[in-house]
Amino acid sequence: MCExxxxxxxxxxxxxxxxxxxxxxxxxxPSKLVPILQEVQHEYRYLPEQVQAFIATSLGLSPAxxxxxxxxxxxxxxxxxxxxxxxICDGTACHVKGSERIKEALHKQLGLDDKKTTTxxxxxxxxxxxxxxxxxxxxxxxxxxxxxxxxxxxxxxxLVNGIREREQAE
Amino acid sequence: xxxxxxxxxxxxxxxxxxxxxxxxxxIVCAGTGxxxxxxxxxxxxxxxxxxxRGLEVVVKLGDDCDCKGDVFVSKSGCQGFCQAGxxxxxxxxxxxxxxxxxxxxxxxxxxxxxxxRPVKRLVYVDPASHEAFEQTHEIPFYKRQQRVVLAECxxxxxxxxxxxxxxxxxxxxxxxxxxxxxxxVCEEVLASGLxxxxxxxxxxxxxxxxxxxxxxxxxxxxxxxxEGDPGAFMDRSLMEGNPHRVLEGIMIAARAIGADEAYVYVxxxxxxxxxxxxxxxxxxxxxxxxxxxxxDSGRNMTCxxxxxxxxxxxxxxxxxxxxxxxxxxxxxxxPPFPAQSGLWGKPTVIxxxxxxxxxxxxxxxxxxxxxxxxxxGSPGTKTFAVTGHVANTGLIEVPFGTTLREIIFxxxxxxxxxxxxxxxxxxxxxxxxxxxxxxxxxxxLDMPLxxxxxxxxxxxxxSGGLVVMNRDTCMVKIAHFFMRFTQNxxxxxxxPCREGTKQMLWLLEDIMEGRATAQxxxxxxxxxxxxxxxxxxxxxxxxxxxVLSTLRYFRSEYEAHIVQKRCPAGQCKALATPEILADRCKxxxxxLRKCPxxxxxxxxxxxxxxxxxxxxxxxxxxQVCRFDAIVGVN
Numbered sequence: 089m090c091e092x093x094x095x096x097x098x099x100x101x102x103x104x105x106x107x108x109x110x111x112x113x114x115x116x117x118p119s120k121l122v123p124i125l126q127e128v129q130h131e132y133r134y135l136p137e138q139v140q141a142f143i144a145t146s147l148g149l150s151p152a153x154x155x156x157x158x159x160x161x162x163x164x165x166x167x168x169x170x171x172x173x174x175x176i177c178d179g180t181a182c183h184v185k186g187s188e189r190i191k192e193a194l195h196k197q198l199g200l201d202d203k204k205t206t207t208x209x210x211x212x213x214x215x216x217x218x219x220x221x222x223x224x225x226x227x228x229x230x231x232x233x234x235x236x237x238x239x240x241x242x243x244x245x246x247l248v249n250g251i252r253e254r255e256q257a258e
Numbered sequence: 259x260x261x262x263x264x265x266x267x268x269x270x271x272x273x274x275x276x277x278x279x280x281x282x283x284x285i286v287c288a289g290t291g292x293x294x295x296x297x298x299x300x301x302x303x304x305x306x307x308x309x310x311r312g313l314e315v316v317v318k319l320g321d322d323c324d325c326k327g328d329v330f331v332s333k334s335g336c337q338g339f340c341q342a343g344x345x346x347x348x349x350x351x352x353x354x355x356x357x358x359x360x361x362x363x364x365x366x367x368x369x370x371x372x373x374x375r376p377v378k379r380l381v382y383v384d385p386a387s388h389e390a391f392e393q394t395h396e397i398p399f400y401k402r403q404q405r406v407v408l409a410e411c412x413x414x415x416x417x418x419x420x421x422x423x424x425x426x427x428x429x430x431x432x433x434x435x436x437x438x439x440x441x442x443v444c445e446e447v448l449a450s451g452l453x454x455x456x457x458x459x460x461x462x463x464x465x466x467x468x469x470x471x472x473x474x475x476x477x478x479x480x481x482x483x484x485e486g487d488p489g490a491f492m493d494r495s496l497m498e499g500n501p502h503r504v505l506e507g508i509m510i511a512a513r514a515i516g517a518d519e520a521y522v523y524v525x526x527x528x529x530x531x532x533x534x535x536x537x538x539x540x541x542x543x544x545x546x547x548x549x550x551x552x553x554d555s556g557r558n559m560t561c562x563x564x565x566x567x568x569x570x571x572x573x574x575x576x577x578x579x580x581x582x583x584x585x586x587x588x589x590x591x592x593p594p595f596p597a598q599s600g601l602w603g604k605p606t607v608i609x610x611x612x613x614x615x616x617x618x619x620x621x622x623x624x625x626x627x628x629x630x631x632x633x634x635g636s637p638g639t640k641t642f643a644v645t646g647h648v649a650n651t652g653l654i655e656v657p658f659g660t661t662l663r664e665i666i667f668x669x670x671x672x673x674x675x676x677x678x679x680x681x682x683x684x685x686x687x688x689x690x691x692x693x694x695x696x697x698x699x700x701x702x703l704d705m706p707l708x709x710x711x712x713x714x715x716x717x718x719x720x721s722g723g724l725v726v727m728n729r730d731t732c733m734v735k736i737a738h739f740f741m742r743f744t745q746n747x748x749x750x751x752x753x754p755c756r757e758g759t760k761q762m763l764w765l766l767e768d769i770m771e772g773r774a775t776a777q778x779x780x781x782x783x784x785x786x787x788x789x790x791x792x793x794x795x796x797x798x799x800x801x802x803x804x805v806l807s808t809l810r811y812f813r814s815e816y817e818a819h820i821v822q823k824r825c826p827a828g829q830c831k832a833l834a835t836p837e838i839l840a841d842r843c844k845x846x847x848x849x850l851r852k853c854p855x856x857x858x859x860x861x862x863x864x865x866x867x868x869x870x871x872x873x874x875x876x877x878x879x880x881q882v883c884r885f886d887a888i889v890g891v892n
Contacts, residue, residue, distance in 0.1 A: 224340025
């Protein structure tokens with residue numbers, strides 16, 4: 089490949105290379121759309137529009153069909169997320185034990201709200217999820233899949249501050 | 259491909275021998291709850307400390323090793339007592355250590371493993387009676403339970419297929435494939451009276467018997483592990499704690515209907531369950547239990563694991579199938595039922611995880627033996643996830659017919675206040691069955707719980723989530739919480755569910771924010787019955803349940819919001835009326851200093867007052883008050 093190709097283009101090509109590998113793994117079968125999107129999202133942390141279009145063409149589906157599936161399921165992200173994705177459980181058990189206050193505290197600390205969920209420096213994304221299934225430890229939150237139980241607003245803020253300090257030190 | 263099939267008899271025998279050669283087993287709970295509390299660090303510390311102290315340690319019992327160790331250190335799935343985690347069990351003494359930290363490991367090794375004594379400071383102490391219990395089966399939380407489906411969950415290594423086989427695993431599947439005809443399997447399960455544990459309670463045997471005679475070579479079994487109910491985690495614990503048992507149930511279901519392909523659909527929010535069930539399938543394939551010519555019966559069987567993508571509606575069987583087919587997870591009208599036309603138009607059976615995990619037991623011990631537990635209409639046991647304002651949260655299993663009082667006050671240890679202290683008269687309600695269910699109140703405490711009795715009072719067992727609520731909970735807010743959930747999760751296909759739930763949510767918001775009038779309640783009830791009648795699938799049909807059942811039992815609370823513009827529990831911010839109780843206030847000034855709008859006045863050591871006009875009802879004062887003197891705000 090020509091070394092003088094511009095960087096953006098090169099990035100783009102490599103992007104699709106990975107997608108191709110994932111598509112091949114599932115024999116490009118349209119019925120495997122959900123697992124394909126999951127794996128692609130795992131790779132890029134969200135589903136960029138042109139990648140969705142590429143998948144649609146490769147599987148012989150309409151882009152609307154792929155976008156329809158991607159936008160239907162809660163786990164698919166259509167916007168880029170922060171480096172640390174914080175999920176605050178809002179299941180019944182967590183809710184009655186005050187998960188809302190944890191969300192409020194984190195929103196306040198990070199300058200976020202229900203509409204703006206990712207910080208401008210792309211470090212944190214804060215989302216409420218319906219139930220993480222660790223109800224015995226309510227209220228629960230996860231930071232990039234690491235589970236923290238019996239969280240208080242103060243502890244949540246402390247965890248976030250700790251991460252930010254570590255990031256700044258690096 | 260010719261597989262090298264495992265010799266189950268020999269494997270089991272070898273494992274049991276190896277196990278006997280080891281003097282003591284230490285089991286560290288590695289369910290999601292305990293892992294979150296650091297149980298994996300405890301496990302690592304145990305391995306290092308035992309080796310450092312010169313004990314002979316085994317971490318995996320092998321067929322070929324001579325395993326004459328002193329200690330066998332292993333991990334298990336959820337042991338159920340999540341509140342007290344990380345948990346460490348010592349066998350054969352059945353000692354249970356709670357809240358174990360890596361620093362405690364040295365003591366465990368020194369006292370228990372070397373000097374054969376329990377570590378007194380690590381055993382469970384009942385918070386109410388201050389009585390200490392050394393052995394697991396003595397603890398009230400376990401004593402009242404009958405763990406049948408969960409029997410091995412928390413005792414065995416979920417990632418070791420040989421241990422499952424050594425305990426008689428896959429024998430029932432073998433029997434179903436080798437000694438029984440599909441009709442016999444269906445009949446046995448029908449005779450057991452097993453009803454679907456996913457919520458509906460439809461007889462499992464009948465579902466299978468309806469699918470069996472459908473024509474066509476290709477049929478499917480789907481295991482529904484898309485447990486989306488907030489407040490429920492029994493399927494997760496089963497898949498994490500004993501994945502092989504779920505798999506064995508799937509194989510028996512496949513035999514019963516003549517299917518050769520199965521899917522396990524697991525929530526993506528349960529990464530550990532996904533990982534363990536994937537490993538179970540891979541290990542079973544490697545052992546020749548899954549694959550071609552299963553148990554030399556001439557039949558093939560494959561199983562695939564698929565991760566869900568976060569849609570509550572996919573718990574609905576037709577929506578789940580659409581999701582496997584790569585479509586949006588939207589339900590379609592029935593009939594045709596999945597039994598006739600399911601996945602890719604083929605006859606399909608969908609069962610819940612717990613249902614399938616119960617099946618091997620019925621085939622192994624017979625339907626008569628199974629019926630000895632539970633009630634006539636609902637035989638067997640049910641696992642419940644007990645959470646919320648209760649002293650012992652966790653996963654339990656009791657026979658049908660157990661009362662709510664036994665579950666909450668004896669197993670659960672009683673109702674607690676918002677600070678975690680037991681409040682003897684604090685019980686208000688239990689939300690059963692998640693967003694599809696309803697509320698049970700004090701008058702139902704002595705009612706034997708089973709599918710029919712719960713349905714009779716307008717609720718449902720559902721998947722088995724029990725969320726206990728104390729008297730400081732606002733029931734309007736809880737109804738709003740569930741309504742918001744179903745409104746969010748509505749797939750949008752049918753109008754009554756899509757628009758109806760939205761309007762109901764707004765009506766509830768009107769009530770919570772003081773905009774409601776007498777007509778609001780009427781409209782809410784009318785709308786609720788319209789949504790119930792007109793919705794396409796179970797999600798919409800049951801969405802109004804929490805509203806209707808809270809309205810039935812707590813109508814006065816709704817009316818207080820509407821007429822007096824007051825929230826009796828002091829939870830609804832817009833209606834809060836913070837007040838300082840003069841007899842409790844010590845005049846310390848803590849609230850006065852923290853109030854962001856200077857609404858509190860008062861002299862030192864004299865009762866303070868709140869100016870209602872200035873107050874923004876933020877609740878800061880109530881949070882900082884050490885004397886519980888501020889009421890009406892949370």
